[in-house]
Amino acid sequence: MDFQDYYKILSVAPDADSKTIKTAYRKLARKYHPDVSEHREAEEKFKQISEAYEVLKDPQKRAQYDELREQGPQSQRRSGGPQYSQSFFDQGSFSDFFSSIFGGAHQSAPGAQGFSQQDFSNQGFGAKGQDIETDMPIFLEDTLTTTSKSISYSLPHRDAHGRVSHVNKTLNVKIPAGVADGERVRLKGQGGQGLGDAPSGDLYLRIRLVPHPLFDVEAHNLILTVPIAPWEAALGTSLEAPTLSGKIKLTIPANSQTGQRLRIRGKGLVRKQGHGDLYAVLKVVMPESVSEESKRHWQQLADAAVFDPRAEWRK
Numbered sequence: 001m002d003f004q005d006y007y008k009i010l011s012v013a014p015d016a017d018s019k020t021i022k023t024a025y026r027k028l029a030r031k032y033h034p035d036v037s038e039h040r041e042a043e044e045k046f047k048q049i050s051e052a053y054e055v056l057k058d059p060q061k062r063a064q065y066d067e068l069r070e071q072g073p074q075s076q077r078r079s080g081g082p083q084y085s086q087s088f089f090d091q092g093s094f095s096d097f098f099s100s101i102f103g104g105a106h107q108s109a110p111g112a113q114g115f116s117q118q119d120f121s122n123q124g125f126g127a128k129g130q131d132i133e134t135d136m137p138i139f140l141e142d143t144l145t146t147t148s149k150s151i152s153y154s155l156p157h158r159d160a161h162g163r164v165s166h167v168n169k170t171l172n173v174k175i176p177a178g179v180a181d182g183e184r185v186r187l188k189g190q191g192g193q194g195l196g197d198a199p200s201g202d203l204y205l206r207i208r209l210v211p212h213p214l215f216d217v218e219a220h221n222l223i224l225t226v227p228i229a230p231w232e233a234a235l236g237t238s239l240e241a242p243t244l245s246g247k248i249k250l251t252i253p254a255n256s257q258t259g260q261r262l263r264i265r266g267k268g269l270v271r272k273q274g275h276g277d278l279y280a281v282l283k284v285v286m287p288e289s290v291s292e293e294s295k296r297h298w299q300q301l302a303d304a305a306v307f308d309p310r311a312e313w314r315k
Contacts, residue, residue, distance in 0.1 A: 006052035006065065014066070018057065025053040026211040033137060033210055046137065050208070129201035130156075130192030136185070136205040138175065140212045140222075141244050144270050146177045151205065157193055173205065178270040181209040181217065214242060220276030221268045227285045228252055243267045243278055250280060258284045 007014050010024045031037060032045040039045065055061045134153055142149075152170045171190065179185070184204045191201025209217060216223040226241060236254035240247045241264075248264065260282045268276025290298070 003069075004048075004051070005069075006055050009048050009052040010056065012056075014069075021053065021056050022211070025049060025057075026213055029053075029137075029210050030213060033139070050135070050137070127195040128198045129194040131201040131204060132191040133184075133204040133206060135208045136173075136175070137208050137210050138179065139210050140215060140217070140269070142175065143179055143209070144177060144244060147175050149173050149175055153203070155192055158195075171203075175205075175207075178272055179207045180220070180269075181207060183207045215244070215278075217269070218279075220271045222276065222278045224278060224280050225283050226250070226252075226262075226280045227283050228256065230284055230286065233257070233282070233284045241280060244269075252282065256282050256284075258282060 007016070010021060010028065012020055012024050016024075028049045029046065032039060032042045032049060034043045034046060037046075055065050132153065132155070134151070136149065136151060138149075150170060150172050152168060154166045154168055156164055157167045158164050169190075171187070173185070173187065175185065184206050187203040187205065189200045190203035194200050214224060222244070224241065226239075228237070228239075232239075232252060233256045234254065236256070237252045239250055239252065241250040243264070245267070248267065250262065250264070252262075262280040262282070264278040264280065266275045267278035270276075287294075
């Protein structure tokens, strides 16, 4: 199988830090999400991006991948690989390359090639079809209300002559409001074909929240980093801040500090009962460049101030 260059897929350097990797993933995930992208290979690219991030965000998986990557092209192109810890991304969600390293290869449906459905029924044999599990990427905005999503997946199918082939299936799925990352939605009877008179398996959709360019998620709460100028931190200000449902007016108190958290009730993610909260985390930022006049004002402030930011060092 072909070697997957996860760094190239995310357009980051092999020595990129976790923040750079996360930023690159967020940008590409929003660009190629199948619900919004018009790119003809959007779904495939989204899967590649998700797979790359799944490996590179995890220090242990990244170390295992880097070890294989450093062994050279010959080992990178091999059809099998060392079996490391079992990934929870299984049942065919990711590529054969991923499975060869981390395990979790897709299992074929039960049954034997060459036997028809009628053969199994005549012999009184039956077995429930295989359960299928696949990822369902969801935008944070989509979790606020119940929404309908289209999903396509491949299933093994045995015809009347016992021949096995794969058929593509498309469903419109209702995703309830308040779904959380990692939650599973069960669709009964939409999995693999049963043998004999046994029922089909089930389809499980595993919810994956697509990283948002502005908000981080903590349980049902959202975290928003709010950049403010030094004078805004000192004097206080009022500004418009984004939420998932529109903009709100946010008051920054005087003498604010970097890292200070302001709580906005009810503006987080939907829960089974109520809403989570939005936390605005303040970050004081300096202008990239300042004029000579501004420098004079800063110097006047420094000369007049009696504040020592490192006073604790001298205790």
